[in-house]
Amino acid sequence: MAKALLIDVTRCTGCRGCQVACKQWNELPGEKTSVSTSWTNPKELSAYTWTHVDFREVPNRAGHPTWNFVHKRCFHCLEPACVSACPVGALQKTEEGPVTYDAARCMGCRYCMVACPFSIPKFTWDSAQPVIAKCTFCADRLADGQEPACAKTCLTNAIQFGERDELIAEAQGRIQATPGRYVNYIYGKDEAGGTSVMYLAGVPFDRLGFKTDISLEPYPERTWEALSKIPWEVLGVAAVMSGTWWIIQRREKNGANSISKKAKR
Amino acid sequence: MKSIADPKQAEVRLNTPGTWLLVALVVVGVSVAALRLATGLGATTNLSDGVPWGLWIGFDVVAGVALAAGGFTLAAIVYIFGLEKYRPVVRPAILTAFLGYILVAVGIVLDIGRPYRIWHPIVFWQEHSVMFEVAWCVMLYLSVLALEFSSSIWEKLRLARLVNFMRMIIIPLVILGITLSTLHQSSLGSLFLITPELSPLWYTSLLPYLFFISAVGIGLAMVIFESFISAKVFKQGLEMKVLTGLARAAVFVWVGYLAIRFWNLIATGRLWDFTWNAQGALFLVETGVGMVLPVLILSIARLRNSPGWLFGAASLLIGGAVLNRLNTSLLGFPNTWQVGYFPSWMEFAVTIGLVSAALLAFKLAVKYTAVFAAYAHKPSTPGLKSAGAVVEAE
Numbered sequence: 001m002a003k004a005l006l007i008d009v010t011r012c013t014g015c016r017g018c019q020v021a022c023k024q025w026n027e028l029p030g031e032k033t034s035v036s037t038s039w040t041n042p043k044e045l046s047a048y049t050w051t052h053v054d055f056r057e058v059p060n061r062a063g064h065p066t067w068n069f070v071h072k073r074c075f076h077c078l079e080p081a082c083v084s085a086c087p088v089g090a091l092q093k094t095e096e097g098p099v100t101y102d103a104a105r106c107m108g109c110r111y112c113m114v115a116c117p118f119s120i121p122k123f124t125w126d127s128a129q130p131v132i133a134k135c136t137f138c139a140d141r142l143a144d145g146q147e148p149a150c151a152k153t154c155l156t157n158a159i160q161f162g163e164r165d166e167l168i169a170e171a172q173g174r175i176q177a178t179p180g181r182y183v184n185y186i187y188g189k190d191e192a193g194g195t196s197v198m199y200l201a202g203v204p205f206d207r208l209g210f211k212t213d214i215s216l217e218p219y220p221e222r223t224w225e226a227l228s229k230i231p232w233e234v235l236g237v238a239a240v241m242s243g244t245w246w247i248i249q250r251r252e253k254n255g256a257n258s259i260s261k262k263a264k265r
Numbered sequence: 266m267k268s269i270a271d272p273k274q275a276e277v278r279l280n281t282p283g284t285w286l287l288v289a290l291v292v293v294g295v296s297v298a299a300l301r302l303a304t305g306l307g308a309t310t311n312l313s314d315g316v317p318w319g320l321w322i323g324f325d326v327v328a329g330v331a332l333a334a335g336g337f338t339l340a341a342i343v344y345i346f347g348l349e350k351y352r353p354v355v356r357p358a359i360l361t362a363f364l365g366y367i368l369v370a371v372g373i374v375l376d377i378g379r380p381y382r383i384w385h386p387i388v389f390w391q392e393h394s395v396m397f398e399v400a401w402c403v404m405l406y407l408s409v410l411a412l413e414f415s416s417s418i419w420e421k422l423r424l425a426r427l428v429n430f431m432r433m434i435i436i437p438l439v440i441l442g443i444t445l446s447t448l449h450q451s452s453l454g455s456l457f458l459i460t461p462e463l464s465p466l467w468y469t470s471l472l473p474y475l476f477f478i479s480a481v482g483i484g485l486a487m488v489i490f491e492s493f494i495s496a497k498v499f500k501q502g503l504e505m506k507v508l509t510g511l512a513r514a515a516v517f518v519w520v521g522y523l524a525i526r527f528w529n530l531i532a533t534g535r536l537w538d539f540t541w542n543a544q545g546a547l548f549l550v551e552t553g554v555g556m557v558l559p560v561l562i563l564s565i566a567r568l569r570n571s572p573g574w575l576f577g578a579a580s581l582l583i584g585g586a587v588l589n590r591l592n593t594s595l596l597g598f599p600n601t602w603q604v605g606y607f608p609s610w611m612e613f614a615v616t617i618g619l620v621s622a623a624l625l626a627f628k629l630a631v632k633y634t635a636v637f638a639a640y641a642h643k644p645s646t647p648g649l650k651s652a653g654a655v656v657e658a659e
């Protein structure tokens with residue numbers, strides 16, 4: 001069955017162990033950082049930082065400011081826009097859950113970056129032989145029967161790995177058990193047709209930098225609706241054009257005949 | 266070849282300041298392109314994770330394909346609908362389309378991260394991808410255009426057999442070309458169906474249809490525009506009757522386009538998303554100055570029949586169409602403004618170099634092939650005679 005991750009923002013302490021574990025497992029280089037307005041470094045996801053803990057200071061329901069630490073990364077959509085966009089099938093959704101990337105196929109057209117509703121895929125712009133880079137859900141670890149590096153590392157179990165439907169039940173259980181702690185919403189359960197990375201949070205998701213205008217219908221449907229008509233369009237256009245040509249050249253022939261008859265007369 | 270060149274062949278002087286300026290621009294463009302290939306996209310462009318597609322996709326590819334739409338439009342008008350009076354402009358239109366698509370292809374090659382993998386869609390199939398379909402259509406249509414254009418070369422070389430062979434296959438070829446064009450002109454719009462963050466002023470599920478209809482409209486405007494330029498540069502005669510006929514067709518197409526587009530904007534309530542910001546201004550310039558105004562000009566017979574107004578209106582339509590493609594693929598995205606993307610000088614240099622190369626190639630083709638020579642009308646006419654049948658001013 002499809003694996004997933006449940007990320008409980010209220011449990012995260014912002015230790016960024018996941019960020020480091022991800023770098024270590026995937027052998028990603030460190031990045032040159034600079035002081036910024038954000039409390040965290042590097043500032044955001046990049047081609048070399050596939051998971052990132054975002055620091056957000058947001059007032060809670062009582063109006064007191066609270067820190068929220070938001071672990072961000074690819075959502076591994078159930079019906080990923082990036083996969084449907086890729087012209088060469090370099091991106092694939094696997095049965096197990098991960099959306100994987102095959103650098104040997106990719107030609108670097110970057111349509112996946114344009115198509116992803118969460119703006120997740122990044123590009124190694126600094127390279128003359130660039131690749132797309134994003135979280136792989138540690139597909140290699142999963143194949144080996146292990147859980148992703150981030151989930152493995154997480155001290156507070158803010159990142160929980162498991163079966164998708166079990167995790168949804170778990171999330172609903174937590175909301176019911178401690179309603180004061182959570183907003184009543186599981187982000188990712190339905191977004192973009194459902195994703196494999198889901199979130200619980202104590203403050204509204206839009207305050208945490210989540211996109212709240214994400215369609216609940218799978219994105220690939222939008223382009224497939226146009227693409228699936230193509231065979232009919234081919235037949236239709238070719239038939240109409242052939243027919244028009246046939247009728248018109250026949251009419252011209254007949255016309256020419258009658259003209260020549262007239263001329264004779 | 267010179268000895269048998271027909272005296273009626275268009276007189277083209279190559280040694281002019283204009284030619285040398287084009288050559289210089291091509292040299293600069295080629296050098297920057299080489300630099301881009303050696304050092305990568307990050308080193309030469311202002312693209313970033315926030316704005317992964319910039320000037321090259323927006324102008325060279327998306328606008329470029331639209332500007333090359335004259336080829337299939339005119340091929341349909343002349344070969345399929347049998348409107349013979351437009352035959353004189355069919356060849357220049359096909360040549361422009363051919364050059365335009367070469368430009369598009371080179372633009373894509375330079376824009377993708379790994380240019381040497383441009384052939385990947387041929388072997389790795391992914392038919393759920395709009396990009397996959399566009400890649401195939403562009404490849405196939407480029408081949409069709411090369412064949413269509415080859416007629417003028419065979420005629421020039423007086424290869425009667427090939428000329429006759431082309432005449433035999435021209436109708437199926439034209440129908441194939443029209444089909445492929447219909448598909449990918451609309452698919453370039455479909456590319457953005459999956460990016461609903463595009464401003465509501467441009468995002469609509471009708472994008473593929475709007476792209477197709479406007480492509481036909483742009484094609485007509487391009488042929489008018491080109492004819493004026495050719496008349497000036499190559500001292501070809503201008504047949505106003507032909508051009509005003511195309512202009513009338515353009516009015517119908519653009520009125521239809523605007524009706525569908527605005528009806529859709531109103532019906533879906535998107536028009537009320539209009540705000541007075543940069544995108545709002547772009548929308549007004551695109552639809553107002555680039556579409557409504559020229560359509561008004563062209564629908565008044567007195568103005569349509571005046572060369573100056575006709576040329577001006579066609580130019581406005583082309584500008585509006587280019588802006589429409591740029592807006593849909595680049596400027597209509599909020600990210601472009603948030604990130605503050607502006608193309609690097611190197612991006613401009615490559616784009617300008619590509620356009621210059623196309624202009625130069627057009628000039629060479631006019632000089633050395635029978636671009637401005639019409640096909641003989643009657644199938645019974647021996648192929649070779651047609652080589653000299655230059656269309657003259659009325």
Ligand code: SF4
Nearest residue numbers: 074075076077082116
């Ligand atoms: S979040 Fe984006 S990159 Fe990740 S699977 Fe979904 S569409 Fe693909």
Ligand code: SF4
Nearest residue numbers: 086106107109110112
């Ligand atoms: S950049 Fe690579 S992975 Fe992304 S859509 Fe293009 S070919 Fe596919």
